Amino acid sequence: METAASNNPSVLQKFTEYQAALKKIPQAGSLPDPLLDMGVFITPMELIGGKQMADIKLMQMFPWFGVLKNAKDEMSLMAKAKFELFRDTRLQVYYDVQRTWYELFLLRKDISISENNIEILRTIEKLALIKYKAPNPGISGSGLSDLYRIQIETGDLINNIASLKSREQTIVPRYKGYLNRPPGSAVYT
DSSP, X not given: XXXXXXXXXXXXXXXXXXXXHHHHHHHHTSOOOOEEEXXXXXXXXXXXXXXXXXXXXXXXXXXXXXXXXXXXXHHHHHHHHHHHHHHHHHHHHHHHHHHHHHHHHHHHHHHHHHHHHHHHHHHHHHHHHHHHHSSOTTTHHHHHHHHHHHHHHHHHHHHHHHHHHHHHHHHHHHHHHHHTOOTTOOOOO
C-alpha cells in the first residue's frame, strides 16, 4: 500500500499542494512589500519653494492590528485542509489496492476450487463409467444419465473457469497500475 501511495500521481499532487500551502503561512503573516515610486521631470516644475527636478515616494502599508495574525491563522487552516485532502486521497488509494487485491485473491481461489471440482468430477465420471459398463441390467439407464449429468457439470465448470480467468485478465493490470509495476511482472496472492 505504501508503494502504491508513494507512486500515485493524485497522492503526490495533493502532497505538493499541502507543502505549497505550508510555505504560504509565513508569507501571510508578514508586512506587504514597500512601494517605491520615482519620477524625473524633463523640464523642472516651478513651485513656491523652488524648482522640482524629481519626485521620490516611499510607502509602507501597515494593516490594522490583528489582520496579520488572522491571515496567518487562515493560511494555517487552509494548509490543514490541504493535508486532510492529501490524507483522504492516500486512504482512497489504500482502499483501492486492498479491494483489488482481495478481488483478485477471491477470483484465484474460485479458479482453484473449480479446477479441484473438475478433478473430482472426472474421478466420479470414471467410477460412473465403470458402474455403467458393469453387467448390472437394472442400473444401465440411470448410470448413463449420471454420466451425462457429470459431463454437463464438468463443462459448466470449464466455462466458469474461462469466465473467471477473463475477469482476472482485467483485474491484474488494474492492480499493477496501482502499484506502478511493469505489465510483465507477476502478481502473487
